[in-house]
Amino acid sequence: DARVTQTPRHKVTEMGQEVTMRCQPILGHNTVFWYRQTMMQGLELLAYFRNRAPLDDSGMPKDRFSAEMPDATLATLKIQPSEPRDSAVYFCASGPSRGREGYTFGSGTRLTVV
């Protein structure tokens, strides 16, 4: 089965450090999403891309978060500097722009900032 691959699965880092999370979308999918999941806020959309161009990153704290797609096979989400409140599970999802639109999620990166 085609799947979205996220690395690392778990990350523990100290406050102030840079964190980079990576996502490999399903081959052929041209829409990529980053979500953050916490107990208090549920699933929040941080940013999404179509054909590698950012369409909406209004859900992302701009001062410390950045999202990019260096190429069609890689999406990155960076936090610099990280803070304890960034602790959450970060999910990447991808989907086609046409046809079946049920986006496929990766297994997530569990980030803990201490």
Add this chain to the structure above:
Amino acid sequence: GESVGLHLPTLSVQEGDNSIINCAYSNSASDYFIWYKQESGKGPQFIIDIRSNMDKRQGQRVTVLLNKTVKHLSLQIAATQPGDSAVYFCAEKAAGNKLTFGGGTRVLVKP
């Protein structure tokens, strides 16, 4: 699991009974809706979808109902099984492919 936690509404269902999970959505311009299932330690998994020009769609053991008048979505699971225990999310999509999730409902299947 690391995903959702202690504050979700919970539906307890006896194995073999039918489950109904409800969702109120917010955007009257949303034209596409999806139900996802999330098991502990995993990402949300697509279950079934429905477009706004429909009011019912059936899959294998699942049915989604859409009432646009009151902006309400429901997921019915027939003959609930232990493997159906998970958190269920509805999601709505308006123009631009932006997918917004509801808060989730935890389903616990009792043997």
